[in-house]
Amino acid sequence: MTAIAELSFPTEAYPLGEAVRVPEGTRVELERLVPTGEGVLPYLWVWSETPDRFVAHLRAQPAVDDVAVVYRDAGDVLIRAGWQLAPGTLLHFLAGEDVALVSATGTADGWVVELRSERDVLRRIERFCRERAIEMTLRRVYEATALEALEREPSGTPEGLTRLQHETLVRALEAGYFEEPREVTLEELAADLGVSSRAVSRRLRRGVANVLRGSLIGER
Numbered sequence: 001m002t003a004i005a006e007l008s009f010p011t012e013a014y015p016l017g018e019a020v021r022v023p024e025g026t027r028v029e030l031e032r033l034v035p036t037g038e039g040v041l042p043y044l045w046v047w048s049e050t051p052d053r054f055v056a057h058l059r060a061q062p063a064v065d066d067v068a069v070v071y072r073d074a075g076d077v078l079i080r081a082g083w084q085l086a087p088g089t090l091l092h093f094l095a096g097e098d099v100a101l102v103s104a105t106g107t108a109d110g111w112v113v114e115l116r117s118e119r120d121v122l123r124r125i126e127r128f129c130r131e132r133a134i135e136m137t138l139r140r141v142y143e144a145t146a147l148e149a150l151e152r153e154p155s156g157t158p159e160g161l162t163r164l165q166h167e168t169l170v171r172a173l174e175a176g177y178f179e180e181p182r183e184v185t186l187e188e189l190a191a192d193l194g195v196s197s198r199a200v201s202r203r204l205r206r207g208v209a210n211v212l213r214g215s216l217i218g219e220r
Helices: 053-058 091-096 119-131 144-154 164-174 184-192 197-217
Strands: 002-008 027-035 039-046 064-073 075-084 100-107 112-117 137-143
Touching: 027 197, 039 053, 039 197, 053 064, 053 075, 064 164, 064 197, 075 197, 091 119, 112 119, 119 137, 164 184, 164 197, 184 197
Parallel strands: none
Antiparallel strands: 002 112, 002 137, 027 039, 027 100, 039 075, 064 075, 100 112
16 A cells, blocks of 8 residues: 655755755755666755855765756755765665655755655665664654545656646746746635645646756756
């Protein structure tokens, strides 16, 4: 049975390590982990009044390379960076398991991560952390719902968008959300789609990331 586990980590125990220590007043969301042979390529959304400071911090880390800002909108920045997979780490372990990242949000207080997988895989993750004294708290485990399945339903587009991401991006484009200045607010777009502002924001971020990833990964 597929389930979703919600885990919390202090920054120093987070799978991407000290490199993603989040300063006060900044919020970071890990959009997706893309395997790249010997490492992974995370995409990170950063919300901050000074996002370039976080970018500079990443570029100064020895474990991180090829840091690039691939999208910028006011205080919202989408970053692409490369991490090496050190054997024996939680990130290396996760890369070898059938696990899907649902969400990962970091603040100065630490990270909250949601992973989707079979329950036996989630138990192995918990055991891995316990055996290696990785500070992790299992906050809750719940079954994947029909809505979550709908969120993952593919649209059939070459960009790899889900149906809901494609629908939301098209509606936002037609309504002038991406114009400068914007012709519609996030709240108005959410009301038009009949969902919450948070849901629209998530679909837009992930949809934009999928479109950019489809264009930029091929350039590497």
